[in-house]
Amino acid sequence: MAMDAGGGARDAGAWKIVLGAAVVIAVAAAFALDRLHALALFPVQAVRFEGDIVHVSDQALRSAVAPHLEGGLLFVDLAEIRGAVTALPWVSSASVWRVWPDGLRIRVDEHEPVARWGEGALLTAAGERFRPERRPAGLPALAGPDGSAARVLERFRTLGQRLGEIDAEPVAVGLDERRALRVTLEDGVVLRFGRDHFDVRLQRLIDAWPAINRYAGERSIAAVDTRYPNGLAVQWAPPADEQNNGGDPNR
Numbered sequence: 001m002a003m004d005a006g007g008g009a010r011d012a013g014a015w016k017i018v019l020g021a022a023v024v025i026a027v028a029a030a031f032a033l034d035r036l037h038a039l040a041l042f043p044v045q046a047v048r049f050e051g052d053i054v055h056v057s058d059q060a061l062r063s064a065v066a067p068h069l070e071g072g073l074l075f076v077d078l079a080e081i082r083g084a085v086t087a088l089p090w091v092s093s094a095s096v097w098r099v100w101p102d103g104l105r106i107r108v109d110e111h112e113p114v115a116r117w118g119e120g121a122l123l124t125a126a127g128e129r130f131r132p133e134r135r136p137a138g139l140p141a142l143a144g145p146d147g148s149a150a151r152v153l154e155r156f157r158t159l160g161q162r163l164g165e166i167d168a169e170p171v172a173v174g175l176d177e178r179r180a181l182r183v184t185l186e187d188g189v190v191l192r193f194g195r196d197h198f199d200v201r202l203q204r205l206i207d208a209w210p211a212i213n214r215y216a217g218e219r220s221i222a223a224v225d226t227r228y229p230n231g232l233a234v235q236w237a238p239p240a241d242e243q244n245n246g247g248d249p250n251r
Helices: 005-039 058-068 078-086 149-166 198-216 240-244
Strands: 046-050 091-099 103-110 113-117 121-124 141-143 170-175 181-185 190-194 221-225 233-236
Touching (some): 113 149, 149 170, 190 198
Parallel strands (some): 113 141
Antiparallel strands (some): 091 103, 181 190
């Protein structure tokens, strides 16, 4: 069979033309895209924040979003905006939507703290720590070594439920470096539980509490140590007159 050499050359030339046209189109498209970025097509004119926002200021939210609005609504990176908002200390999560032709809608969910944690941090119900500039007053104080937040929070919840049986409320719960548990009640009484047998010791305290109060009479309880195999040790607060003169009865 004879081959048409001229036809093959024509086909090769046609492919070169097609390829060249494709390159020109691609370059033109890239140039057009750059021009659209430069022109900021559909500039963002309005940003609306939604959600139960209490601790994050509107100024803080807008300052976080502003650097990411260049290029117009068509090209804003929603993931970048979401990341900038969730980076704010009080923000738990954020969702971002385009609102055509010129707006963004951003839903903000804040952390809900249940306690203070250590020096300067707050703790959520899920055991997540975050560190705002200022902490609200009135929250219980929890503390412990690194990695102990979940355990301390669990102990606090258990204490809150069980101590309600004796009309006592924990306001501070902490683990020391040896993982020994110490609790402070609303009236200032300190409870020492040690490292082990928490449930047994807590039940013993609850069972003995009515008797402790009867035995106390007019005295005030300063601390109760549950770290005994078969009993409790009660420390009494000094009488009011000794407290007023610094503890010296001869003063």
